Amino acid sequence: xxxxxxxxxxxxxxxxxxxxxxxxxxxxxxxxxxxxxxxxxxxxxxxxxxxxxxxxxxxxxxxxxxxxxxxxxxxxxxxxxxxxxxxxxxxxxxxxxxxxxxxxxxxxxxxxxxxxxxxxxxxxxxxxxxxxxxxxxxxxxxxxxxxxxxxxxxxxxxxxxxxxxxxxxxxxxxxxxxxxxxxxxxxxxxxxxxxxxxxxxxxxxxxxxxxxxxxxxxxxxxxxxxxxxxxxxxxxxxxxxxxxxxxxxxxxxxxxxxxxxxxxxxxxxxxxxxxxxxxxxxxxxxxxxxxxxxxxxxxxxxxxxxxxxxxxxxxxxxxxxxxxxxxxxxxxxxxxxxxxxxxxxxxxxxxxxxxxxxxxxxxxxxxxxxxxxxxxxxxxxxxxxxxxxxxxxxxxxxxxxxxxxxxxxxxxxxxxxxxxxxxxxxxxxxxxxxxxxxxxxxxxxxxxxxxxxxxxxxxxxxxxxxxxxxxxxxxxxxxxxxxxxxxxxxxxxxxxxxxxxxxxxxxxxxxx
Amino acid sequence: xxxxxxxxxxxxxxxxxxxxxxxxxxxxxxxxxxxxxxxxxxxxxxxxxxxxxxxxxxxxxxxxxxxxxxxxxxxxxxxxxxxxxxxxxxxxxxxxxxxxxxxxxxxxxxxxxxxxxxxxxxxxxxxxxxxxxxxxxxxxxxxxxxxxxxxxxxxxxxxxxxxxxxxxxxxxxxxxxxxxxxxxxxxxxxxxxxxxxxxxxxxxxxxxxxxxxxxxxxxxxxxxxxxxxxxxxxxxxxxxxxxxxxxxxxxxxxxxxxxxxxxxxxxxxxxxxxxxxxxxxxxxxxxxxxxxxxxxxxxxxxxxxxxxxxxxxxxxxxxxxxxxxxxxxxxxxxxxxxxxxxxxxxxxxxxxxxxxxxxxxxxxxxxxxxxxxxxxxxxxxxxxxxxxxxxxxxxxxxxxxxxxxxxxxxxxxxxxxxxxxxxxxxxxxxxxxxxxxxxxxxxx
Numbered sequence: 001x002x003x004x005x006x007x008x009x010x011x012x013x014x015x016x017x018x019x020x021x022x023x024x025x026x027x028x029x030x031x032x033x034x035x036x037x038x039x040x041x042x043x044x045x046x047x048x049x050x051x052x053x054x055x056x057x058x059x060x061x062x063x064x065x066x067x068x069x070x071x072x073x074x075x076x077x078x079x080x081x082x083x084x085x086x087x088x089x090x091x092x093x094x095x096x097x098x099x100x101x102x103x104x105x106x107x108x109x110x111x112x113x114x115x116x117x118x119x120x121x122x123x124x125x126x127x128x129x130x131x132x133x134x135x136x137x138x139x140x141x142x143x144x145x146x147x148x149x150x151x152x153x154x155x156x157x158x159x160x161x162x163x164x165x166x167x168x169x170x171x172x173x174x175x176x177x178x179x180x181x182x183x184x185x186x187x188x189x190x191x192x193x194x195x196x197x198x199x200x201x202x203x204x205x206x207x208x209x210x211x212x213x214x215x216x217x218x219x220x221x222x223x224x225x226x227x228x229x230x231x232x233x234x235x236x237x238x239x240x241x242x243x244x245x246x247x248x249x250x251x252x253x254x255x256x257x258x259x260x261x262x263x264x265x266x267x268x269x270x271x272x273x274x275x276x277x278x279x280x281x282x283x284x285x286x287x288x289x290x291x292x293x294x295x296x297x298x299x300x301x302x303x304x305x306x307x308x309x310x311x312x313x314x315x316x317x318x319x320x321x322x323x324x325x326x327x328x329x330x331x332x333x334x335x336x337x338x339x340x341x342x343x344x345x346x347x348x349x350x351x352x353x354x355x356x357x358x359x360x361x362x363x364x365x366x367x368x369x370x371x372x373x374x375x376x377x378x379x380x381x382x383x384x385x386x387x388x389x390x391x392x393x394x395x396x397x398x399x400x401x402x403x404x405x406x407x408x409x410x411x412x413x414x415x416x417x418x419x420x421x422x423x424x425x426x427x428x429x430x431x432x433x434x435x436x437x438x439x440x441x442x443x444x445x446x447x448x449x450x451x452x453x454x455x456x457x458x459x460x461x462x463x464x465x466x467x468x469x470x471x472x473x474x475x476x477x478x479x480x481x482x483x484x485x486x487x488x489x490x491x492x493x494x495x496x497x498x499x500x501x502x503x504x505x506x507x508x509x510x511x512x
Numbered sequence: 513x514x515x516x517x518x519x520x521x522x523x524x525x526x527x528x529x530x531x532x533x534x535x536x537x538x539x540x541x542x543x544x545x546x547x548x549x550x551x552x553x554x555x556x557x558x559x560x561x562x563x564x565x566x567x568x569x570x571x572x573x574x575x576x577x578x579x580x581x582x583x584x585x586x587x588x589x590x591x592x593x594x595x596x597x598x599x600x601x602x603x604x605x606x607x608x609x610x611x612x613x614x615x616x617x618x619x620x621x622x623x624x625x626x627x628x629x630x631x632x633x634x635x636x637x638x639x640x641x642x643x644x645x646x647x648x649x650x651x652x653x654x655x656x657x658x659x660x661x662x663x664x665x666x667x668x669x670x671x672x673x674x675x676x677x678x679x680x681x682x683x684x685x686x687x688x689x690x691x692x693x694x695x696x697x698x699x700x701x702x703x704x705x706x707x708x709x710x711x712x713x714x715x716x717x718x719x720x721x722x723x724x725x726x727x728x729x730x731x732x733x734x735x736x737x738x739x740x741x742x743x744x745x746x747x748x749x750x751x752x753x754x755x756x757x758x759x760x761x762x763x764x765x766x767x768x769x770x771x772x773x774x775x776x777x778x779x780x781x782x783x784x785x786x787x788x789x790x791x792x793x794x795x796x797x798x799x800x801x802x803x804x805x806x807x808x809x810x811x812x813x814x815x816x817x818x819x820x821x822x823x824x825x826x827x828x829x830x831x832x833x834x835x836x837x838x839x840x841x842x843x844x845x846x847x848x849x850x851x852x853x854x855x856x857x858x859x860x861x862x863x864x865x866x867x868x869x870x871x872x873x874x875x876x877x878x879x880x881x882x883x884x885x886x887x888x889x890x891x892x893x894x895x896x897x898x899x900x901x902x903x904x905x906x907x908x909x910x911x912x913x914x915x916x917x918x919x920x921x922x923x924x925x926x927x928x929x930x931x932x933x934x935x936x937x938x939x940x941x942x943x944x945x946x947x948x949x950x951x952x953x954x955x956x
Contacts, residue, residue: 081597083600083601087767089601089602089604090600090601090602091574091601091602091604092574092575092576092601092849093574093575093576093597093598093600093601094575094576094577094578094597094848094849095575095576095577095578095590095593095594095597096577096578096847097577097578097579097580097581097586097589097590097593098563098578098579098580098581098847099580099581100561100580109552109554110552110553110554110555111554111555111556112555112556112557113555113556113557113558114557114558114559115557115559115561116559116560116561117561117562117563117580117581118581118583130558131556133556134553134555134556167597167600168600171600189768190767190768190769226767226768226769226890228768232891233768233769233771233890233891234890234891235769235888235890274895274918276737276916276918276952276953276954277737277954277955277956278737278956304655307549307653307655307656308653309653309655309690309697309699311697387559387561389555389557423885424885425883425884426883426884428699430655430690430697430698430699431697431698431699431913432697433897433899433913433914435883435884435896435897437884437885437895454893454895455888455893455895456895456916456918457883457884457895457896457897457916457918459883459897459914459915459916460914461914504914504915504916504954504955505916505954506884506895506896506897506916506917506918506954507895507916507918507952507954508895508918508919508920508952509952510737510738510739510952
């Protein structure tokens with residue numbers, strides 16, 4: 001069992017969903033799932049839906065007719081565009097229209113789920129009946145409260161709605177980024193720009209009387225550049241993403257991302273062999289937060305805690321990390337990629353401090369795990385689409401900023417590895433062994449960043465790594481990514497510059 | 513309307529709306545998944561769905577729209593979106609659809625018994641696998657067992673007159689458990705996936721392997737950073753195949769973004785490495801009579817005794833490269849444009865027994881798990897996290913976790929010096945156990 005996170009690739013989801021490919025036992029198929037996770041572009045949606053509250057009540061009542069304590073109906077529509085610019089050509093333009101609904105019943109620790117691509121009374125009631133069979137024989141039925149419309153604060157503000165943007169504007173932004181990357185250096189031989197946007201509408205209603213509706217935009221812009229020279233090649237990657245309108249591109253953001261990407265491609269052509277074995281690591285601020293996303297975040301998701309198999313099981317209130325270490329998951333950061341107004345079960349987003357000054361305070365829960373653990377709902381019940389059950393997932397997860405000056409952290413590190421950016425990584429949430437792969441890294445010699453080294457894997461145990469953090473900078477920053485846990489979620493990972501003592505580095509050169 | 517008629521009719525409607533060429537891919541699916549933990553059903557999920565992907569070409573400009581609602585108004589909307597979107601893309605004379613009237617039969621893709629096997633029987637299967645996996649005293653917790661099944665029917669129609677269909681099914685089950693000893697935790701799992709329900713392994717066989725994968729990793733020891741032999745167990749041998757696979761993607765090759773790009777008909781590996789791509793194998797997990805755009809699949813040798821013999825192409829990339837499609841258009845369902853991907857991608861078995869390879873290894877790592885991104889397709893660099901067993905004097909000495917391994921694709925391919933006979937053809941990426949004589953290992 002491994003959960004993983006990536007910094008790039010337009011989400012590739014379909015392969016997991018269907019038929020032979022999708023029907024494999026998730027719990028037991030690490031190798032295969034990893035293989036399945038790298039498949040094909042995503043699809044998605046349809047115009048907004050008007051829903052009759054009487055129908056929602058009827059479906060929820062039907063869902064609980066055979067027993068069970070919690071019934072829910074989730075409706076979704078998604079309309080997406082993806083455009084590919086590569087080798088100077090707009091090679092393809094893809095439109096996705098998708099809609100569907102899922103009905104869930106919880107009875108004790110059991111969950112029944114059924115979904116339908118067609119949203120009609122007949123199909124919803126049929127899904128309710130199928131989902132409800134899980135509760136057969138459970139005894140007394142629960143009286144569902146009638147749904148009542150409610151409103152929650154919005155953490156997403158939009159200045160330039162995607163629906164008002166002409167396609168020419170999208171092409172222009174892509175072209176500007178493409179040119180900026182090519183102009184950066186003649187060693188850049190190819191540029192790929194993946195543009196993706198979507199509008200996703202959700203309606204959630206449940207037997208507690210909840211009824212929420214919203215519609216959120218999402219932008220994902222990925223630049224890849226191929227640098228060639230010095231007898232080798234390097235593919236760089238940089239990305240922008242937010243739940244926002246087209247103002248995300250204000251101030252030349254796309255061109256800046258493209259130039260950063262090109263810079264990485266060129267610098268890494270000079271990379272030397274990375275060292276192998278235990279080294280001290282200084283991690284630059286930003287997406288490096290994927291370290292704690294993997295190493296600590298996944299093990300703090302409450303599903304494996306409720307199963308009493310997670311590495312942090314039974315450790316609430318205990319000191320689990322260095323006193324310098326505070327970690328937060330906050331799905332309410334304005335317009336972030338991991339932000340929504342409420343999770344996919346309707347729980348409002350908020351700031352959750354998971355570990356404070358080294359002490360474990362909280363797990364991240366969904367409705368089911370909160371019930372099992374008798375803890376609060378933290379707003380982490382998320383799902384990729386109506387085809388999936390919600391499960392505990394991270395949102396925007398980061399190491400809180402500390403007091404150290406980043407330059408001092410580097411200067412006080414005699415030798416080691418300076419990790420400027422990472423691609424992504426994975427973790428086994430049971431034994432806590434994680435890994436992540438360097439995208440851009442340098443040797444540290446006498447407190448200075450010196451030569452770049454080839455992409456090495458870093459590996460360790462989550463409990464060791466958070467005990468061995470001995471410096472935390474004051475320069476918190478973030479990066480967007482895709483997190484996979486049998487289904488995909490949009491996330492942000494963040495951290496200030498930190499130093500970790502003694503991580504195993506997978507280089508090709510023995511010794512320091 | 514039946515999906516065959518629908519696909520044909522939608523092609524005609526695209527042409528009427530102004531497309532020069534059009535292709536419609538209609539897929540319908542049914543799926544079921546079950547999870548059991550501690551002897552109780554935890555989740556039951558069921559669904560059926562259908563959708564269409566519409567690809568249009570207008571003056572060499574390419575666009576696509578997908579929709580999961582086959583009602584008239586939605587389909588009309590999707591056609592309009594696809595045709596409209598084609599205005600913004602770049603014209604390219606290589607943008608063509610395949611003409612391929614040939615057909616081939618592949619045996620054993622669809623099992624009608626899966627759907628009619630009673631639900632209780634499937635639940636019993638995963639209850640049984642969980643109980644069996646918990647038998648060993650070192651196994652303390654269950655992370656759950658699961659069963660999944662699916663079946664799908666695909667229709668592809670295009671404006672060259674191509675019209676093809678096939679049906680496929682599959683089912684799988686597995687279990688994941690935890691072994692504990694003091695503060696130590698080790699997890700292990702195993703699964704079995706097949707086209708036919710009757711071909712599934714027994715729960716005992718799957719359970720035994722899952723339990724062993726967990727408890728064997730208790731009491732690991734440390735090893736020093738060093739260069740040593742690495743034996744890739746067949747469970748991880750696909751790591752090497754995945755590295756070849758991403759580098760033989762014909763589009764990458766054309767773009768100069770593959771470390772194998774200039775190596776056609778050259779020696780890239782040890783004589784012991786032979787790799788085939790086979791779309792036709794009966795009951796193969798990645799078999800299909802035609803690819804994601806309707807081109808008949810074939811059996812091809814990709815690497816023959818260490819010599820690189822070919823790349824993978826779909827129709828458009830093939831045309832750019834001046835070759836015919838190799839039947840390798842991949843499709844992740846109706847929501848995506850065809851990409852490039854393999855069918856059953858297999859490294860040929862050797863003559864040795866896996867235990868002979870261990871016996872012949874004085875000191876080294878028997879690799880059971882690799883993490884990370886695998887071989888970089890652009891420059892061939894490899895680095896990963898590793899766990900498995902340390903071998904001393906031809907015997908398994910103790911488990912090791914938290915290691916790193918690294919090298920280059922060239923060193924790895926050429927370093928293969930022993931290949932076992934244990935390839936499992938029920939996997940899409942299948943390789944036997946093999947040894948690489950020397951690689952960098954990172955430890956203490």
